[in-house]
Amino acid sequence: MTLDELAKRIDAQLVGGEGKTEISSIAPIDSAKPGQVAFLSNPKYAKELESTKASAVIVSTKIQANHVPLLKTADPYYAFSQAVVAMHGYRQHPHAGVHPKAHVEPSARIGERTIIYPGAYVGGNVVIGVDCIIYPNAVIYDDTIVGDRVVIHSCAVIGVDGFGFASHDGTHHKIPQVGRVVLEDDVEIGPCCSIERGALEETRIGKGTKMDGLVVIGHGTTIGPHGILVAQVGIAGSATIGHHVTIGGQTGVAGHLKLGDHVTVGGQSGVTTDVDDNSIMLGAPAMPVSHARRVYMIMTKLPEILQRVRDLESRLQNLEDAGDTPIA
Amino acid sequence: MTLDELAKRIDAQLVGGEGKTEISSIAPIDSAKPGQVAFLSNPKYAKELESTKASAVIVSTKIQANHVPLLKTADPYYAFSQAVVAMHGYRQHPHAGVHPKAHVEPSARIGERTIIYPGAYVGGNVVIGVDCIIYPNAVIYDDTIVGDRVVIHSCAVIGVDGFGFASHDGTHHKIPQVGRVVLEDDVEIGPCCSIERGALEETRIGKGTKMDGLVVIGHGTTIGPHGILVAQVGIAGSATIGHHVTIGGQTGVAGHLKLGDHVTVGGQSGVTTDVDDNSIMLGAPAMPVSHARRVYMIMTKLPEILQRVRDLESRLQNLEDAGDTPIA
Amino acid sequence: MTLDELAKRIDAQLVGGEGKTEISSIAPIDSAKPGQVAFLSNPKYAKELESTKASAVIVSTKIQANHVPLLKTADPYYAFSQAVVAMHGYRQHPHAGVHPKAHVEPSARIGERTIIYPGAYVGGNVVIGVDCIIYPNAVIYDDTIVGDRVVIHSCAVIGVDGFGFASHDGTHHKIPQVGRVVLEDDVEIGPCCSIERGALEETRIGKGTKMDGLVVIGHGTTIGPHGILVAQVGIAGSATIGHHVTIGGQTGVAGHLKLGDHVTVGGQSGVTTDVDDNSIMLGAPAMPVSHARRVYMIMTKLPEILQRVRDLESRLQNLEDAGDTPIA
Numbered sequence: 001m002t003l004d005e006l007a008k009r010i011d012a013q014l015v016g017g018e019g020k021t022e023i024s025s026i027a028p029i030d031s032a033k034p035g036q037v038a039f040l041s042n043p044k045y046a047k048e049l050e051s052t053k054a055s056a057v058i059v060s061t062k063i064q065a066n067h068v069p070l071l072k073t074a075d076p077y078y079a080f081s082q083a084v085v086a087m088h089g090y091r092q093h094p095h096a097g098v099h100p101k102a103h104v105e106p107s108a109r110i111g112e113r114t115i116i117y118p119g120a121y122v123g124g125n126v127v128i129g130v131d132c133i134i135y136p137n138a139v140i141y142d143d144t145i146v147g148d149r150v151v152i153h154s155c156a157v158i159g160v161d162g163f164g165f166a167s168h169d170g171t172h173h174k175i176p177q178v179g180r181v182v183l184e185d186d187v188e189i190g191p192c193c194s195i196e197r198g199a200l201e202e203t204r205i206g207k208g209t210k211m212d213g214l215v216v217i218g219h220g221t222t223i224g225p226h227g228i229l230v231a232q233v234g235i236a237g238s239a240t241i242g243h244h245v246t247i248g249g250q251t252g253v254a255g256h257l258k259l260g261d262h263v264t265v266g267g268q269s270g271v272t273t274d275v276d277d278n279s280i281m282l283g284a285p286a287m288p289v290s291h292a293r294r295v296y297m298i299m300t301k302l303p304e305i306l307q308r309v310r311d312l313e314s315r316l317q318n319l320e321d322a323g324d325t326p327i328a
Numbered sequence: 329m330t331l332d333e334l335a336k337r338i339d340a341q342l343v344g345g346e347g348k349t350e351i352s353s354i355a356p357i358d359s360a361k362p363g364q365v366a367f368l369s370n371p372k373y374a375k376e377l378e379s380t381k382a383s384a385v386i387v388s389t390k391i392q393a394n395h396v397p398l399l400k401t402a403d404p405y406y407a408f409s410q411a412v413v414a415m416h417g418y419r420q421h422p423h424a425g426v427h428p429k430a431h432v433e434p435s436a437r438i439g440e441r442t443i444i445y446p447g448a449y450v451g452g453n454v455v456i457g458v459d460c461i462i463y464p465n466a467v468i469y470d471d472t473i474v475g476d477r478v479v480i481h482s483c484a485v486i487g488v489d490g491f492g493f494a495s496h497d498g499t500h501h502k503i504p505q506v507g508r509v510v511l512e513d514d515v516e517i518g519p520c521c522s523i524e525r526g527a528l529e530e531t532r533i534g535k536g537t538k539m540d541g542l543v544v545i546g547h548g549t550t551i552g553p554h555g556i557l558v559a560q561v562g563i564a565g566s567a568t569i570g571h572h573v574t575i576g577g578q579t580g581v582a583g584h585l586k587l588g589d590h591v592t593v594g595g596q597s598g599v600t601t602d603v604d605d606n607s608i609m610l611g612a613p614a615m616p617v618s619h620a621r622r623v624y625m626i627m628t629k630l631p632e633i634l635q636r637v638r639d640l641e642s643r644l645q646n647l648e649d650a651g652d653t654p655i656a
Numbered sequence: 657m658t659l660d661e662l663a664k665r666i667d668a669q670l671v672g673g674e675g676k677t678e679i680s681s682i683a684p685i686d687s688a689k690p691g692q693v694a695f696l697s698n699p700k701y702a703k704e705l706e707s708t709k710a711s712a713v714i715v716s717t718k719i720q721a722n723h724v725p726l727l728k729t730a731d732p733y734y735a736f737s738q739a740v741v742a743m744h745g746y747r748q749h750p751h752a753g754v755h756p757k758a759h760v761e762p763s764a765r766i767g768e769r770t771i772i773y774p775g776a777y778v779g780g781n782v783v784i785g786v787d788c789i790i791y792p793n794a795v796i797y798d799d800t801i802v803g804d805r806v807v808i809h810s811c812a813v814i815g816v817d818g819f820g821f822a823s824h825d826g827t828h829h830k831i832p833q834v835g836r837v838v839l840e841d842d843v844e845i846g847p848c849c850s851i852e853r854g855a856l857e858e859t860r861i862g863k864g865t866k867m868d869g870l871v872v873i874g875h876g877t878t879i880g881p882h883g884i885l886v887a888q889v890g891i892a893g894s895a896t897i898g899h900h901v902t903i904g905g906q907t908g909v910a911g912h913l914k915l916g917d918h919v920t921v922g923g924q925s926g927v928t929t930d931v932d933d934n935s936i937m938l939g940a941p942a943m944p945v946s947h948a949r950r951v952y953m954i955m956t957k958l959p960e961i962l963q964r965v966r967d968l969e970s971r972l973q974n975l976e977d978a979g980d981t982p983i984a
Contacts, residue, residue, distance in 0.1 A: 026834075026856060027856055028856050028857050031857070075822075075824055077822045078822040078823075078824040078829065080822065080831070081820075081821075081822035081829050081830075081831040082822075082829075084831055084832045084834065084855075084856075085831075085832055088832050088834045089832060090830075090832050091798065091817075091832070094761050094779075094780050094798075099759075101429075101757075101759050103427075103429050103446035103447065103464070105422050117777070118759035118777055119447055119465065119759065119775055119777055119793065119795075121445070121446055121447055121464035121465060121482070123422075124422050135795070135797075135816075136759070136777035136779075136795045137447065137465050137483070137775065137777060137793050137795050137811065139447075139463070139464045139465050139482035139483060139519075141463075141482075142419065142422075151830075153813065153816050153817070154777070154795035154797075154813040154816060155465065155483045155520065155793070155795060155811045155813055155848065157481065157482045157483055157519035157520060157541070160463075160481050160482060160518070160519045160541065161481070163518065163538070163540040163541075163558065163559070164409075165409075165538055165556070166403075166405045166406040166408065166409035166410075167406075168403055168406040170554055170572065171536055171554060172536060172538050172554060172556065173406065173409050173410075174409075174418075174479075174516065174538075175408070175409040175412055175413075176412045176413055176416050176417060176418050176419070178354075178412065178416045188830065190816070190819065190850065191795075191813035191816045191850045192483065192520045192542070192811065192813060192848045192850055192870070194518065194519045194520055194541035194542060194559070196541070199412075200354055200355055200356050200412075201356050201359070208827055208828060210819070210821055210828050210830075212819040212872075213813070213816065213819075213850035213852070213872050214520070214542060214848070214850060214870060214872055214890075216540075216541050216542055216559040216560055216577075218559070226826055226827060226828060228821070228828065230819065230892075231819070231850070231872040231874070231890050231892075232560070232872055232888070232890045232908075234542075234559050234560045234577050234578055236558075236559075236577060244826065249872075249890050249892060249908055250578075250890055250906075250908045252560075252577055252578045252595060252596050254595065267908060267910065267926070268908050268926045268940055270595070270596045283628075284596055284612075284940075285624055285628065287628055291628075291631070294630075294631045295627060295628060295630050295631065296941055298630040298631060298634050299627065299630060299951060299955065300939075300941065300943055300947075300951060302950070302951050302954040302955060303947070303950045303951065303954060305633075305634060305637060305961075306954050306961060308637055308641065309637060309961060309964055309965060309968070312637070312640050312641065312644060312968050313964065313968060315644055315648065316644060316968060316971055316972060316975070319644070319647055319648065319651065319975055320971065320975065322651065323975065323978065429757075431755075431757050431774035431775065431792070433750050447775055447793065449773070449774055449775055449792035449793060449810070451750075451792075452750050465775065465793050465811070467775075467791070467792045467793050467810035467811060467847075469791075469810075470747065470750075483793065483811045483848065485809065485810040485811055485847035485848060485869070488791075488809050488810060488846070488847045488869065489747075489809070491846065491866070491868040491869075491886065491887070492737075493737075493866055493884070494731075494733045494734040494736065494737035494738075495733075495734075496731055496734040498882060498900065499864055499882060500864060500866050500882060500884065501734065501737050501738075502737075502746075502807075502844065502866075503736070503737040503740055503741075504740045504741055504744050504745060504746050504747070506682075506740065506744045520811065520848045520870070522846065522847045522848055522869035522870060522887070524869070527740075528682055528683055528684050528740075529684050529687070542848070542870060544868075544869050544870055544887040544888055544905075546887070560888070562870075562887050562888045562905050562906055564886075564887075564905060578906075580888075580905055580906045580923060580924050582923065598923070598924045611956075612924055612940075613952055613956065615956055619956075619959070622958070622959045623955060623956060623958050623959065626958040626959060626962050627955065627958060633961075633962060633965060636965055636969065637965060640965070640968050640969060640972060643972055643976065644972060647972070647975055647976065647979065650979065
């Protein structure tokens with residue numbers, strides 16, 4: 001492929017380069033060689049443009065450089081992603097359809113072009129759409145509904161029983177979990193995630209939502225479309241999460257809460273209250289982000305603040321003692 | 329089934345309804361239709377009783393309602409669980425015994441009516457009791473002892489080596505982990521849990537203890553009977569946890585600690601000291617819950633408190649300065 | 657084996673015992689019986705030496721005891737580990753080579769004496785060295801490079817796609833992850849870990865690094881040699897971790913950070929800045945450990961500190977009011 005062809009493909013403008021230059025792959029800006037195209041992810045690393053050996057660098061429209069040809073575009077990260085698709089493509093799968101070492105219960109229905117890798121399990125009455133990829137050793141319990149173009153990575157467990165027990169006379173009695181899980185179209189579930197089926201109702205993951213590894217979703221929870229859940233997030237049961245919600249790694253969300261649309265929660269937070277649309281939250285307990293930053297900054301200075309309180313006490317004592325002294 | 333039959337089955341009193349009403353399933357109170365029975369989980373949602381279309385609602389004895397028949401009982405959550413069992417039952421398994429796509433080492437012994445799903449692995453010298461369910465791709469390492477009626481969900485790993493290494497001259501030397509794991513009767517282990525075998529001794533999970541997904545239990549730890557461990561809890565090695573202990577999601581417990589009986593620890597806590605019987609703990613580090621609530625409430629107000637300290641410093645300085653002024 | 661033989665094997669000096677005493681196994685100090693050897697892990701438990709029934713106890717050179725023979729050595733934990741190796745050895749595997757119920761893609765290459773358990777999956781172009789153990793249901797995605805003597809526990813997922821999406825017009829577009837994972841020699845990966853492949857580059861786990869269960873490593877991250885990562889740690893993408901780094905359980909490390917060599921981070925911490933060589937960090941946000949201990953100690957006393965601020969306000973108000981009073 002030439003730089004001109006790539007520029008056209010990713011809707012970028014080539015500045016300062018020779019359009020006929022042949023390129024073969026995409027590489028990190030600090031290790032790219034001639035014949036490779038790189039990407040400047042963050043303007044603060046712009047000095048990398050002076051030393052890179054890449055044949056061109058994908059950048060935002062406002063970036064300038066003399067030493068290297070630029071592929072300028074309004075949304076460089078998206079252009080980069082399209083460049084990787086154009087030059088590398090997605091994984092070529094070694095098998096089509098259901099691998100004989102997978103196990104699919106006879107009552108399951110699986111759409112065309114869906115790939116079920118060895119070791120994956122698909123339970124009874126499961127419905128899977130077209131063009132899905134179920135990686136090795138992923139497990140889909142009975143009754144789960146999976147849309148089109150869904151990706152489920154290895155050892156993810158979808159539709160497992162919700163964690164529901166009624167305690168009575170000191171013993172925990174299992175409540176049959178008769179709901180199900182619905183994964184809408186274009187969902188991607190990372191490795192070793194657990195998505196619990198509802199007790200009576202659905203657990204639903206909205207269209208286009210992407211989960212990193214080791215995420216847990218409790219029973220009866222709904223995640224809206226186009227969410228991003230980073231690794232090790234845990235969302236308890238019966239929560240309702242809006243669309244375009246981003247939740248940072250290791251964050252927990254308590255049960256029965258409602259998070260609005262376009263909410264962002266930072267990593268390692270603990271959400272214990274409902275959250276309005278468009279809020280950016282951080283901390284445990286989660287607070288609006290600018291307040292949380294101040295709280296944690298002050299928290300790290302507690303030893304100094306305690307000393308200031310002690311100094312105040314001592315100075316005030318001196319004043320009080322002086323006040324007790326009769327004025328001669 | 330009729331309302332009368334259900335009432336008898338769950339030991340409830342039907343108030344305001346027609347005992348011969350036919351019912352077919354259990355449903356959430358806000359979506360239930362005629363022919364379905366619902367459950368009021370929390371008195372604060374009592375207004376749902378005015379709008380539900382359910383044929384009856386399971387409630388505690390003190391609840392009143394005019395618009396819908398009630399099934400009154402002393403322990404409504406337990407009655408609800410029994411109603412779900414009565415009307416829906418537990419999962420019907422598609423296979424009996426050991427599925428040919430599972431792998432059971434020849435020296436393992438498996439009790440009657442125990443189901444081993446495809447892809448599950450049972451190692452050498454493992455003993456599994458009767459009426460257990462080992463879901464797809466669960467892994468039971470060698471020497472593990474599993475009681476009766478134990479449920480192990482997919483991709484849980486039982487009896488894996490404890491994380492024990494002796495560091496010497498800058499290298500970590502693996503210590504053979506020659507202990508084992510014992511899961512007592514009626515234990516349920518969630519998906520993607522890891523229960524490590526002891527270095528020399530047992531790791532033991534007490535009768536009736538239930539774990540949600542992605543829980544980690546370190547080597548040599550004992551969890552007493554009838555515990556509840558919510559998702560993503562991590563308990564380090566050589567801890568001793570009493571009976572009827574409940575630990576909230578994402579909480580960590582340090583190694584070698586002793587938690588008493590009937591202890592409750594809130595979510596996202598970090599337990600770093602022994603805990604007495606009947607304590608309710610919260611926070612990182614974990615504190616008695618009422619104290620922890622105050623601590624975190626004040627923590628979120630640290631910017632205001634710092635401002636109050638600054639004001640005090642300024643006012644005190646004014647007073648000190650005034651005291652320095654000679655009285656004319 | 658006799659005590660003399662064991663002493664020689666672990667480079668210890670037998671004090672107060674009969675060298676010809678026959679011993680058969682290693683056991684915890686509080687449950688050891690005659691014929692067993694125990695280990696005193698911590699001098700504060702030295703009183704166990706008075707009651708143990710062990711035939712000998714492995715201790716550090718400075719420990720004294722009258723009631724039981726001692727095996728004195730400079731590094732007793734290492735000696736203990738060697739004693740367990742000598743007397744118990746490592747797991748005897750029930751199968752050699754690739755088990756027929758595993759699945760290895762034809763383009764993968766697997767070294768001599770490497771064991772692939774049932775249910776494990778090895779993808780295309782994977783290279784695995786000699787003397788490795790791949791436990792049941794572990795998954796190795798395509799292109800992964802695994803060194804010699806590497807251990808991968810059940811349901812660990814190596815080489816899964818990095819969590820990379822470009823958001824454009826409200827939709828998250830998957831970026832092909834064309835990098836790979838390299839596990840160097842002597843690495844051990846716990847159960848249900850996820851090691852993500854790089855977007856363009858490698859994710860690399862250094863020689864001799866050991867991970868407990870449920871650890872997540874983001875794409876493009878490098879962990880240096882001889883690291884210790886305790887359970888449920890999460891390290892985001894593009895981080896660079898030095899050698900001999902120890903990270904406590906449930907700790908998170910943000911992306912693009914650099915942690916130096918010989919860094920230690922306590923459990924449940926949140927590392928949000930670069931960390932210098934040899935630092936010991938704790939807390940969220942992570943702070944130098946002695947400072948963090950003070951911060952958290954003071955944090956638990958915030959209610960008392962707030963009361964002291966209120967008292968100061970009240971006393972100061974009194975003084976100010978007194979100052980307003982005309983002096984008669």
